[in-house]
Amino acid sequence: MEENLNKHSNISAADLDRLTKEASEEATPSSAKIIWNEFKADKPAMGALIIVIGFILFVMIAALFINTPKMMETNIMNYNAAPGSNGFLFGADTGGRSVGQQLIVGARNSIGIAIGLTLISSTFGICWGLISGYFNGYIDWGMQRVYDFMMMLPMTMMIIVLVTIIKNYNAVTLTFIFSIFYWEGTSRLIRSRTLSESEKDYVAAAKTSGTSNFKIIFKEIMPNISSLIIVDTTLSFAENIGVETGLSYLGFGLPIQTPSLGTLIANANDPNNITQYWWTWLPAAILIIILCLSISYIGQVVRRSADASQRHGITD
Amino acid sequence: MWKTILRRILIMIPEIIILSILVFLLAKAMPGDPFTGSINPKADPAQLHHLMKINGLYDPWYQQYWNWVVHLFHGNLGNSYQYQEPVTRLIGGRAINTLWLALFTTILTYCIALPMGMYAAKHEGKLPDSIIRVYTYVTFCIPFFVILVIGVWIFGFVLGWFPTTGSISSTATPGIQSVGSRIYHILLPGILGALFGTVNVVQYLRSEVIDAKRSDYVRTARSKGVPEKDIYKHHIFRNSLLPIAAFAGYSITGLLNGSLFTETVFSYPGMGLLFINSISYRDYTVITALVLIYGILNLLGTLLSDIILSIVDPRIRIQ
Numbered sequence: 054m055e056e057n058l059n060k061h062s063n064i065s066a067a068d069l070d071r072l073t074k075e076a077s078e079e080a081t082p083s084s085a086k087i088i089w090n091e092f093k094a095d096k097p098a099m100g101a102l103i104i105v106i107g108f109i110l111f112v113m114i115a116a117l118f119i120n121t122p123k124m125m126e127t128n129i130m131n132y133n134a135a136p137g138s139n140g141f142l143f144g145a146d147t148g149g150r151s152v153g154q155q156l157i158v159g160a161r162n163s164i165g166i167a168i169g170l171t172l173i174s175s176t177f178g179i180c181w182g183l184i185s186g187y188f189n190g191y192i193d194w195g196m197q198r199v200y201d202f203m204m205m206l207p208m209t210m211m212i213i214v215l216v217t218i219i220k221n222y223n224a225v226t227l228t229f230i231f232s233i234f235y236w237e238g239t240s241r242l243i244r245s246r247t248l249s250e251s252e253k254d255y256v257a258a259a260k261t262s263g264t265s266n267f268k269i270i271f272k273e274i275m276p277n278i279s280s281l282i283i284v285d286t287t288l289s290f291a292e293n294i295g296v297e298t299g300l301s302y303l304g305f306g307l308p309i310q311t312p313s314l315g316t317l318i319a320n321a322n323d324p325n326n327i328t329q330y331w332w333t334w335l336p337a338a339i340l341i342i343i344l345c346l347s348i349s350y351i352g353q354v355v356r357r358s359a360d361a362s363q364r365h366g367i368t369d
Numbered sequence: 370m371w372k373t374i375l376r377r378i379l380i381m382i383p384e385i386i387i388l389s390i391l392v393f394l395l396a397k398a399m400p401g402d403p404f405t406g407s408i409n410p411k412a413d414p415a416q417l418h419h420l421m422k423i424n425g426l427y428d429p430w431y432q433q434y435w436n437w438v439v440h441l442f443h444g445n446l447g448n449s450y451q452y453q454e455p456v457t458r459l460i461g462g463r464a465i466n467t468l469w470l471a472l473f474t475t476i477l478t479y480c481i482a483l484p485m486g487m488y489a490a491k492h493e494g495k496l497p498d499s500i501i502r503v504y505t506y507v508t509f510c511i512p513f514f515v516i517l518v519i520g521v522w523i524f525g526f527v528l529g530w531f532p533t534t535g536s537i538s539s540t541a542t543p544g545i546q547s548v549g550s551r552i553y554h555i556l557l558p559g560i561l562g563a564l565f566g567t568v569n570v571v572q573y574l575r576s577e578v579i580d581a582k583r584s585d586y587v588r589t590a591r592s593k594g595v596p597e598k599d600i601y602k603h604h605i606f607r608n609s610l611l612p613i614a615a616f617a618g619y620s621i622t623g624l625l626n627g628s629l630f631t632e633t634v635f636s637y638p639g640m641g642l643l644f645i646n647s648i649s650y651r652d653y654t655v656i657t658a659l660v661l662i663y664g665i666l667n668l669l670g671t672l673l674s675d676i677i678l679s680i681v682d683p684r685i686r687i688q
Contacts, residue, residue, distance in 0.1 A: 198380070299512055303633060345510045
């Protein structure tokens, strides 16, 4: 033992460097590295990633330069101005408001809400699933009944009712209202994985050595199902874009003065708009389709990289 | 078997009670009242007061709830303030429209999804399989309401193949013509719903058939010399069909949720559109009744699926 230690402490700096390099080359790459390799191997996925990140950055920055109240002012002179006319690149809607600017601000709002909703509902769903799956017995039973009850609620209707009750709601309250109803899918998934995970030896070992339950759940089990969490979060992000825009389309999402991609599509509810003034709603619809497809595609790639047998990228 | 079903039903009862209280309180918490909008603005506030009083809207909530429940068990859901007719009759008329649309969509979904799932599984890992996978994936990702809007634009307005509003043409005479007109009106929403709702059935059937392909009874059939076509038709398909049928129950939730969007886009007079309209009129009686009906239908759908699955797979019947 003593001898060994001495030997190792005598290693020169160059040797140490070489050895660390060798070791890190041989070690399993980190999950971030695996995902990155997967994107490098899949050109369309790389394209989707660039589109999504570039687009999000673009709308976030561009929206800063747009004065929303001024943009939402109606101007009858520009009534349904065609794209390219009156200085509107994307035309104007029935109120003479620039569709292009509304697209940018609307996309910023919709994406922002989707990100907020994904963060809140996934965090809650993950905690719920972990706790429910780890503690068998009464706690799990009770939590499952709550889950059943939430599943039975007609979600869209409940959200609409809640939105009508709350008087001065804004993007933040709206995100919280949505989050109440959109954690179940995640929690179900995490619970079933946690159930099988907590039967494994390392959990039993941690229990016998007296580790606290809290520590076992969040320090031992959670890192072990992290790939599942990443995949589920990416996929639910794509889904959540549809949630907010859908409700805004029905007229129960963001308030009228706050544009969203959904309120833009709601322009199509007017028979005149849908037939003659396609530019008031079609760009928003196409934007949502492209966003949802790209984000879910990214989610598929992440899912693939979480499963070693399906990887395309070189991972060794 | 019966024990499982009974247990499920017993758990359902408190769920329905909690839902009913929740719905009732939420509807009461909505701002505004059902009368102010519908009366002459010059009307005497005392008259409004009187109207609120005879309708029992000043009573404490538990009393109002209790009255509501008692009436509920007499089959009386109250009157709609907006339409001035009994809620049961109002919803009954709309429910039939929603039901027809849902039924048509479900049947069409299975007609599209079953052959697709079989075909994908038969050619597992080959080109048709990938094409079907991409198709289900794309249809699954796009928010449904966007598809509805684009669909009604292309096929309803630009090409003019389908009607864009209502459930029946106003000129249709009773008899065959009115039935035809009804079918014509649910055609486009039904087709769109079916084309974009296949993902669950296709994926489940595909994995089910792929499992069955490798099972012993199929190998036995093959070694007996049963033709490949008959193996799929009689052996594999039959065994995979029942679990697939169970999905019909689960899909009720999705269909009901979608009905809000479908009926808004197509101005189709079903329960979903009724709900959206009632919200803006603060028509409490209709709102509470509809949320309750949707909740109960969700429960029944899940129950139905669970029962079918527990018949198919006894392992589910544990405890």
